[in-house]
Amino acid sequence: xxxxxxxxxxxxxxxxxxxxxxxxxxxxxxxxxxxxxxxxxxxxxxxxxxxxxxxxxxxxxxxxxxxxxxxxxxxxxxxxxxxxxxxxxxxxxxxxxxxxxxxxxxxxxxxxxxxxxxxxxxxxxxxxxxxxxxxxxxxxxxxxxxxxxxxxxxxxxxxxxxxxxxxxxxxxxxxxxxxxxxxxxxxxxxxxxxxxxxxxxxxxxxxxxxxxxxxxxxxxxxxxxxxxx
Amino acid sequence: xxxxxxxxxxxxxxxxxxxxxxxxxxxxxxxxxxxxxxxxxxxxxxxxxxxxxxxxxxxxxxxxxxxxxxxxxxxxxxxxxxxxxxxxxxxxxxxxxxxxxxxxxxxxxxxxxxxxxxxxxxxxxxxxxxxxxxxxxxxxxxxxxxxxxxxxxxxxxxxxxxxxxxxxxxxxxxxxxxxxxxxxxxxxxxxxxxxxxxxxxxxxxxxxxxxxxxxxxxxxxxxxxxxxxxxxxxxxxxxxxxxxxxxxxxxxxxxxxxxxxxxxxxxxxxxxxxxxxxxxxxxxxxxxxxxxxxxxxxxxxxxxxxxxxxxxxxxxxxxxxxxxxxxxxxxxxxxxxxxxxxxxxxxxxxxxxxxxxxxxxxxxxxxxxxxxxxxxxxxxxxxxxxxxxxxxxxxxxxxxxxxxxxxxxxxxxxxxxxxxxxxxxxxxxxxxxxxxxxxxxxxxxxxxxxxxxxxxxxxxxxxxxxxxxxxxxxxxxxxxxxxxxxxxxxxxxxxxxxxxxxxxxxxxxxxxxxxxxxxxxxxxxxxxxxxxxxxxxxxxxxxxxxxxxxxxxxxxxxxxxxxxxxxxxxxxxxxxxxxxxxxxxxxxxxxxxxxxxxxxxxxxxxxxxxxxxxxxxxxxxxxxxxxxxxxxxxxxxxxxxxxxxxxxxxxxxxxxxxxxxxxxxxxxxxxxxxxxxxxxxxxxxxxxxxxxxxxxxxxxxxxxxxx
Numbered sequence: 006x007x008x009x010x011x012x013x014x015x016x017x018x019x020x021x022x023x024x025x026x027x028x029x030x031x032x033x034x035x036x037x038x039x040x041x042x043x044x045x046x047x048x049x050x051x052x053x054x055x056x057x058x059x060x061x062x063x064x065x066x067x068x069x070x071x072x073x074x075x076x077x078x079x080x081x082x083x084x085x086x087x088x089x090x091x092x093x094x095x096x097x098x099x100x101x102x103x104x105x106x107x108x109x110x111x112x113x114x115x116x117x118x119x120x121x122x123x124x125x126x127x128x129x130x131x132x133x134x135x136x137x138x139x140x141x142x143x144x145x146x147x148x149x150x151x152x153x154x155x156x157x158x159x160x161x162x163x164x165x166x167x168x169x170x171x172x173x174x175x176x177x178x179x180x181x182x183x184x185x186x187x188x189x190x191x192x193x194x195x196x197x198x199x200x201x202x203x204x205x206x207x208x209x210x211x212x213x214x215x216x217x218x219x220x221x222x223x224x225x226x227x228x229x230x231x232x233x234x
Numbered sequence: 235x236x237x238x239x240x241x242x243x244x245x246x247x248x249x250x251x252x253x254x255x256x257x258x259x260x261x262x263x264x265x266x267x268x269x270x271x272x273x274x275x276x277x278x279x280x281x282x283x284x285x286x287x288x289x290x291x292x293x294x295x296x297x298x299x300x301x302x303x304x305x306x307x308x309x310x311x312x313x314x315x316x317x318x319x320x321x322x323x324x325x326x327x328x329x330x331x332x333x334x335x336x337x338x339x340x341x342x343x344x345x346x347x348x349x350x351x352x353x354x355x356x357x358x359x360x361x362x363x364x365x366x367x368x369x370x371x372x373x374x375x376x377x378x379x380x381x382x383x384x385x386x387x388x389x390x391x392x393x394x395x396x397x398x399x400x401x402x403x404x405x406x407x408x409x410x411x412x413x414x415x416x417x418x419x420x421x422x423x424x425x426x427x428x429x430x431x432x433x434x435x436x437x438x439x440x441x442x443x444x445x446x447x448x449x450x451x452x453x454x455x456x457x458x459x460x461x462x463x464x465x466x467x468x469x470x471x472x473x474x475x476x477x478x479x480x481x482x483x484x485x486x487x488x489x490x491x492x493x494x495x496x497x498x499x500x501x502x503x504x505x506x507x508x509x510x511x512x513x514x515x516x517x518x519x520x521x522x523x524x525x526x527x528x529x530x531x532x533x534x535x536x537x538x539x540x541x542x543x544x545x546x547x548x549x550x551x552x553x554x555x556x557x558x559x560x561x562x563x564x565x566x567x568x569x570x571x572x573x574x575x576x577x578x579x580x581x582x583x584x585x586x587x588x589x590x591x592x593x594x595x596x597x598x599x600x601x602x603x604x605x606x607x608x609x610x611x612x613x614x615x616x617x618x619x620x621x622x623x624x625x626x627x628x629x630x631x632x633x634x635x636x637x638x639x640x641x642x643x644x645x646x647x648x649x650x651x652x653x654x655x656x657x658x659x660x661x662x663x664x665x666x667x668x669x670x671x672x673x674x675x676x677x678x679x680x681x682x683x684x685x686x687x688x689x690x691x692x693x694x695x696x697x698x699x700x701x702x703x704x705x706x707x708x709x710x711x712x713x714x715x716x717x718x719x720x721x722x723x724x725x726x727x728x729x730x731x732x733x734x735x736x737x738x739x740x741x742x743x744x745x746x747x748x749x750x751x752x753x754x755x756x757x758x759x760x761x762x763x764x765x766x767x768x769x770x771x772x773x774x775x776x777x778x779x780x781x782x783x784x785x786x787x788x789x790x791x792x793x794x795x796x797x798x799x800x801x802x803x804x805x806x807x808x809x810x811x812x813x814x815x816x817x818x819x820x821x822x823x824x825x826x827x828x829x830x831x832x833x834x835x836x837x838x839x840x841x842x843x844x845x846x847x848x849x850x851x852x853x854x855x856x857x858x859x860x861x862x863x864x865x866x867x868x869x870x871x872x873x874x875x876x877x878x879x880x881x882x883x884x885x886x887x888x889x890x891x892x893x894x895x896x897x898x899x900x901x902x903x904x905x906x907x908x909x910x911x912x913x914x915x916x917x918x919x920x921x922x923x924x925x926x927x928x929x930x931x932x933x934x935x936x937x938x939x940x941x
Binding site: 016018019022023025026029089090091092093094109110111113114115200202203224225226227228 | 732735736738739740742743744746747750772776779783786787790801804805806807808809812833834837840841
């Protein structure tokens with residue numbers, strides 16, 4: 006059975022373009038221009054994944070509300086914010102509402118599809134028992150690349166997809182400095198300095214929630230970041 | 235021509251500074267003393283006229299009280315025939331003190347109007363002066379005689395053959411008889427008058443008349459002799475006269491001349507003397523400072539009441555300022571100081587004029603410079619009002635009101651001088667303050683314009699309630715609007731980037747879809763070109779939003795302690811590999827430079843400075859990075875060889891959207907790099923500045939950061 010992707014996007018051209026791309030990849034796509042129509046459809050039947058824009062027609066923050074309502078309907082449903090808004094505040098708000106990823110529209114379709122695939126993979130992986138060979142252990146860190154889940158000292162650290170990929174890239178070769186470009190490639194995104202910095206900051210904060218003394222991500226000024234055990 | 239039209243357009247004094255203008259305005263208060271002088275002169279004229287009028291009124295009143303009372307004016311004996319004048323009449327002056335009978339003419343006024351002059355033969359002459367004091371008549375005979383011969387007829391005075399100079403005195407007595415006395419010059423000094431009495435048998439005898447005092451002296455200049463005598467008025471009747479009997483040589487004819495009838499030695503000239511009661515009558519009108527003179531219609535002074543002293547001190551003020559003021563004040567209206575004689579002539583002239591029947595006032599110059607005497611004279615009429623038989627004249631020194639005027643004026647002028655001084659000082663102070671306020675406002679508005687982002691809207695003087703306050707407030711609102719506008723411009727890039735992103739997404743996603751649908755190679759070439767274009771557009775949008783994102787990052791950044799020296803060292807190390815075509819020279823202190831701030835932002839700041847240095851330098855150039863710790867601040871400077879900064883750049887370089895790049899540059903630039911540097915520097919409580927290297931071989935950008 007084909008996986009269903011819901012695209013909530015008020016800009017019809019973008020919606021149709023995304024829909025075409027997803028269809029090409031073999032997904033069933035349903036598009037909605039606003040929150041009302043989307044919620045009506047979701048109430049009847051949940052999609053397997055939702056791509057949501059923040060501003061929807063007359064509601065500048067409609068996407069956030071939709072995300073909250075959708076999370077209320079299903080805790081596991083992967084949700085991706087795809088928006089023209091790239092402010093730090095929007096990203097923090099979106100991720101806090103339970104979105105799995107926050108992307109800007111600079112992202113290419115190929116990257117978008119990669120993320121969608123990854124998220125579906127994770128959903129599938131979560132349904133299976135964990136496979137030991139996919140798990141990387143670095144001291145207190147346990148990283149499952151299939152489930153895209155991270156544990157620190159046995160406690161789960163909830164990371165967005167982008168954040169997970171950054172951590173994954175850093176921990177693959179601990180002690181090696183990963184520069185901006187390498188991190189962007191790993192995360193399948195195009196980000197500027199400030200966005201990378203805020204991603205790193207967010208990652209540190211999330212680890213610090215479970216361990217106040219967390220200090221494994223080091224900044225190498227002018228070069229990049231590295232994972233220190 | 236241009237200058238003239240400018241002058242017409244902007245006014246003649248607009249070329250001066252505000253302070254000078256106000257000073258000039260303040261100097262117009264100097265017109266106050268001038269106006270004061272004019273007023274004072276006006277006042278003085280009015281005062282003087284009223285003084286003259288009141289004096290005239292008093293004079294007329296006294297004249298009225300004397301109307302028809304000839305007996306009050308003249309001695310009873312001289313009452314009749316006052317009207318006609320006889321050259322032989324004797325009109326004695328009334329003296330306030332008795333003259334010393336010493337044969338000296340010194341105290342006599344030989345220029346007096348009541349002098350009787352009789353010319354004798356040859357160069358001889360007689361000048362007869364008369365005066366009264368209380369109940370005495372004094373006569374002074376000044377005889378010019380080429381040869382004084384003493385009379386040797388002591389024993390036989392009546393011998394007509396005797397030689398020597400004699401003076402005959404003849405007068406009516408009260409009983410109507412005729413008295414004839416003679417003084418024979420028996421020697422210098424006192425001498426006794428003798429009367430010829432006819433005894434029984436017709437024998438004539440010279441009897442001494444001891445009631446008459448007399449002294450005979452040679453005149454001082456040797457031109458003759460002087461006989462001075464005092465006669466009790468009680469002896470005298472209506473007529474009196476003297477005769478000089480000059481017998482120089484025995485046998486020659488006597489030369490006799492004088493006011494007596496030479497043939498029978500009868501007195502024909504009248505004695506016109508003031509009544510003894512006149513002074514008493516006049517005394518009741520006496521006022522302090524007023525001199526009272528009564529003259530006969532012929533102008534001969536009958537009596538004079540000297541002015542009782544004025545109470546108080548009316549001497550005129552001395553000193554530099556009063557003298558200066560008087561220079562302004564005393565016009566031509568007041569005659570200058572003259573001699574006593576001149577003054578007397580003027581008084582006599584007035585009397586002569588008034589004797590014609592009309593009261594009059596006059597101003598005489600006083601004895602001292604600038605002292606003035608106000609005089610008023612009125613005729614005294616006979617009972618029938620047809621005949622003038624006397625003139626009364628009142629004279630009053632005007633020093634009193636002149637002094638009063640001077641004092642008032644000096645006070646006024648001192649006051650105006652003080653007020654002017656005060657006004658000038660006040661104007662100067664006010665102008666200075668105003669200029670200071672205006673220049674402060676100007677400076678503040680200039681700097682407020684220069685600084686962007688956090689434009690200070692509160693200008694000085696905004697609390698003031700005057701026009702400057704209004705100006706400051708309108709400046710403030712203007713600057714506020716300007717601030718909003720520049721704020722709009724600053725965020726415009728970000729907003730624009732955001733707005734363009736949606737259509738760009740449409741283009742890009744369409745292209746990507748197209749790419750996967752099309753298999754034609756030709757089409758793929760165009761698609762890849764279109765994608766290139768859209769990616770460049772995307773890069774431009776990212777650059778446009780950079781400042782907004784930095785502002786956001788600053789708003790969310792957290793401060794921490796870190797070693798700035800280590801940060802700079804590692805960062806510059808990284809630039810070496812990032813820009814292999816440049817060399818980097820690094821100077822950092824060996825000791826850690828502890829700083830409390832956002833290291834990410836500092837790195838970004840350094841990135842921008844290095845980007846800038848790389849952009850403006852050629853391949854192979856050496857970029858030097860210097861860090862210096864200076865107390866509580868750290869100075870980080872990046873210098874690169876290259877073109878010097880344009881002159882206007884120094885102040886504007888760190889503004890948003892400003893750049894001085896050549897157009898050929900391929901990468902998108904919005905002049906935000908150095909603006910971001912400034913934002914980050916300011917976040918760290920610092921400043922950013924740019925300058926040319928001393929030899930103009932390049933530019934140096936320095937950031938001062940608070941630690």
